Amino acid sequence: MTYHPKSDFMAVMMQRGYLADCTDYQALDEALSQGVVTAYIGYDATAQSLHVGHLLNIMMLRWFQKTGHKPITLMGGGTTKVGDPSFRADERPLLTPDQIDANIDGMKQVFAKYLDYGESGNGALMLNNAEWLDGLNYLEFLRDIGRHFSVNRMLSFESVKSRLDREQSLSFLEFNYMILQAYDFLELYRRYGCTLQMGGSDQWGNIVNGIDLTRRVLDEEIYGLTSPLLTTSDGRKMGKSQGGAIWLNSDMLSPYEFWQFWRNTTDADVGRFLKLYTEMPLDECDRLGALAGSEINDAKIVLANAVTTLCHGAEAAAAAEATAREVFEKGGVGDDLPTLELSAAELGDGISIVQLIVKSGLAKSGKEAKRLIAENGARIDDAPLTDAGMMLDAGALASPVKLSAGKKRHALVKLAD
Structure with missing residues (x-):
């Protein structure tokens, strides 16, 4: 039955x-059809920007608000101090409180583009779990919250089990993460009447823990909903490219490069990505995807x-498309290409083409740049580049x-004024 x-x-x-x-x-x-529901998604502040891997869940929050x-x-100001061990082979590097705050400031810039944080009835809220986690009394927390968790059950969750099965160390610090995330859900229900947590399917165990804890402590029924962990049709993790993460902040990745990432989508993924990452009508997504x-x-x-319009604005999207047409169709030099400016000191008496390819971000190492040249994959001013020296x-x-x-990947190199 459907x-x-x-x-x-x-x-x-x-x-x-x-x-x-x-x-x-x-x-x-039933609850969603009867009135306004409050839901949350948590984001640990492990980097200065969110990336394309987060975009699916940001779109879920956007649709949640659009539907009333x-x-x-x-923001995980508290939980970032511990680090989520889910499906990781190693412990996350610990960040200082200042680094965490700086990362949160960077991440906030993105949310403001997708959500309305106004004062209206369903205006979005931005909260930081440091508000209730930083002041916890350890003994009280163990007694009031820790007693509701079975270690046997915690060890059975796939996110933890996979790490232990590989005989990789799991610190006691990280083992506490799922208890803290469960406690977030309980606190958000108490403080804001939040009855739904959403997240990627790798968060299922953590979400269920919060639901169980709230039932045990307050005897209240709350819900969890997860999104699929997306891979591209060729099996790569969504949001990763040859050059690294596809950041959502323009100071970490130019709108042109962001636009290019989507323009380079595999044919088989176009229809699916239109449905997930845009607000275009379903029949139009199907038509374009076919x-x-x-x-x-x-x-x-x-x-x-x-x-790109959703993330960086209509002007940035139009500029990116114009640059792409200039570069690809006319062989010109677009205004919007990623640009490397060299100082006189950096240039010295001269600089090797291999160094320039690395510095401009087109290759990660000298070895990779030389291979690119050897395999006839590099060009300079649209002419084949054959001399690695x-x-x-x-x-x-x-x-x-x-x-x-x-x-598909280009950069400009020029002397600084």
Whole structure:
């Protein structure tokens, strides 16, 4: 039997492909159809920016608000001090409180683009779990909260079990993470009436712990909903590219490079990504995703423009598309390309082409740059680059030089004024 959701939010989750699992579909759907529900997703502050891997859940919060409900973005100022061990082979490096605060400031910039933090009835809230975790009394916490957790059960969760099965060390610090996350859910219910936690499917065990804890301590029923862990059709983890993470903050990745990431989507993923990462109508997503031959490239530009508009604004999307057309169709040099500015000191008497390829981010190492040249994958001003020993001096850089790795990755190199 196919379940037909009553609530707009659950219908969006099911129709667009956001839903992996839910602790009680029907009870949650009933609650969503009867009034405003408050839900949260937690984000640990492990980097200065969120990346494309977070975007699926940010879109879930956006749809949650668009369908009339109240989203909470919970910043992990407290839990980041411990580090989530889920499905990791090693312990996360510990960050200082100042690093954590700086990371939270960077991450906040992204949320403001997707959610309305206004004063209205369903205005989003941004909270920090340091508010209640930092002041905990250890003995009281053990007595009041720790007694509700079975170590046997905690060891059975896949996120922990996989680490132990490989005989990799799991510190007592990390083992506490799932208790703290469960306690977050309890506190958010107490303080804000929050009855739903959402997250990626790797968070299922942590979410269920919070639901169990709230039932045991307060005898209240709350819910969990997870999204699928996305991989691209060729099996890669979503959000990773050859150059590293696809950041959502423009000071860590230019809007042009962000646009390019979506423009380079594999043909088979276009329809699915339009449903997940844009707000275009479903039938239009299906129509564009079904295009074949060169027409699918037009659909990829629609995808890149729509996602970039949400993240960086319509002007940035239009500028990125214009630059791409300039670079690819006319062989020109776009204004918006990632640019490496060399100082006179860096240039010295001359700089090798291999160093420039690495410095401009087109290769991670000299070895990779040399291989790119040897395999005829590098170009300079659109001409094949065959000499790995080539040196460039101030004369050669009198006007900007365009470097390319393959057909899709480009950078400009110029002298600083």
